Amino acid sequence: MLEKWIPIQFEPDTERLYAKHILERFIPLMRMACVAAILAFIGFQTWDLMLDPEALGKTGPIRLGVVLHFAIVMALTYLPAVRAEPKRLLLLNLYSYCVYAVLFTAILSQLPGGFTAGITGQTTGLIFITVLTSGVRQALGVMVPFLILGLLTIALLGGTTFEVINALYWTGAGVGFATAFAYLLDIINRRAFYLERQLDAEKQRSEALLLNILPAEIATRLKAKEEPLADTHESVSVLFADLAGFTDISRKMSAVELVNLLNDLFSRFDLLAEKHGAEKIKTIGDAYMVATGLKGSVADHAENIADLALGMQRAFGEFRRDNNIDLKLRIGVHSGAVIAGVIGKQKFSYDLWGNTVNVASRMESEGIVDQIQISSETWQLLTDRFQSTPRGEIQIKGHRPRATYILEGKDLKIKPNSTR
Incomplete structure (x- = not known):
């Protein structure tokens, strides 16, 4: 008192x-x-x-x-x-x-x-x-x-x-x-x-909490009570990454071990996403979704996503060695138009919709473990700094067969059989 x-x-x-x-x-x-x-x-x-x-x-x-x-x-x-x-x-x-x-x-x-x-x-x-x-x-x-x-x-x-x-x-x-x-x-x-x-x-x-959930511009508009919060982006690049073999390993782990493992990996991915100007969209179980080109007029969004994908691949190798764990990583990338917006009144989320998102997801799910599979649309936006190898056409559920490429690296000497 x-x-x-x-x-x-x-x-x-x-x-x-x-x-x-x-x-x-x-x-x-x-x-x-x-x-x-x-x-x-x-x-x-x-x-x-x-x-x-x-x-x-x-x-x-x-x-x-x-x-x-x-x-x-x-x-x-x-x-x-x-x-x-x-x-x-x-x-x-x-x-x-x-x-x-x-x-x-x-x-x-x-x-x-x-x-x-x-x-x-x-x-x-x-x-x-x-x-x-x-x-x-x-x-x-x-x-x-x-x-x-x-x-x-x-x-x-x-x-x-x-x-x-x-x-x-x-x-x-x-x-x-x-x-x-x-x-x-x-x-x-x-x-x-x-x-x-x-x-x-x-x-x-x-x-800080709001900015961890939403992009800064979207958070500002949300606080201004703008409704609906929706934007059309004509050209962006979307990346999906998924762990192969995680379900089997997770059965042998406690809840704390499982969460700590995913937190370690995704925290490494978050740092890379921030470094390359990408917007983390969400995680779904052991899958990771990120996009570039959502912040204003970003002309080099495909190159940014390619740099990010290569960085994630290297980071995953270090993660695998550090944790002595037998996991593999699939990464898929596609570029095109999307609709972005905020949905929900409680536990709202910022998400992307459209055919580009679906194709990017298929690029990952139909990809090769420990490889980065990109669509022809993304490949066409990359410069000669990046080296890629044609994989050929693959059948995607609900879509026509699509030409795909394996992104191998950048600033390397181009092999005779490599397109880039």
Whole structure:
């Protein structure tokens, strides 16, 4: 229960961030205080005249000096050196209040009974100290010099013992109230900053989670409540990869071993997909689906997918050696038009549809283990940097026979019987 009444103490780095954060609030408040002070010192000239009809010549010049003082202080808050450093703003605050204590007391000295009648006005100025400082220490660092200078000025300008004690009573009570308010405000401000940081951290985690599910552009559109979320891509490349022999091996594994094994392999594939600018679409059991050409106008999507497929093949070889496991990998690639979009309201997913997806899947399922089979459409988009060997036509369920190629590598000397 008592924790609610104790200001949160931050780590040094967080404390500096808090100081910068609170400074952004102090600047506009200080300008507001300066404007309020200027208006008050102009307007209360009428109060001087009520106490002394001849007061304009006595207190007018001093009030004008106060107005100029606060105008200068407000101008200083626009300096980058002040706006960027909390300590400089605190010093400006201290300077402003010290001058205010002396000049306001000087005005009262020119009026009959001014020290008694007007000291409450000086106490009112303490209100702004609590919202222009951070915590009790800073507040007292301004209020104590303000109090002492005010009392000394009254004594030096001929104030009686009663007037000094009366001023001490009013301003002392004001300091006590302002100190308690500064303590309470420090609790509120620190707790609000802590909650804002917690909220920002949760928001960042949510953003990261969303970006793990959806492409960044799609996530932005989804947050903008765009419906339906669907796009047509005229030319992309789709890759399917599947483990041959995994079902048999999985029967001999525990659930933890199975998940750890797939996580190891697919994490390697994820890094490669990110490296080659590909968009991971999904995993289905031990199958992996990825596409290139979905992000804007990517003219070399086929070459990117070819680089990715070769990288996955190498990564799978390392995975197999690291885990000492007898598995084989089939990879199939096809290029063409797809429809991409988000479906569902709960556990929604970003997916691809169309004939290109179906053919890419068949390129994998009808492929050769430990080989990368690509369609003629993908082959035609590749440059001479890639080496491939014709496999011939294969029959695909629901489709005409299709010419296919085995992607072997790149930057190699082309064999006499190789097309690329």
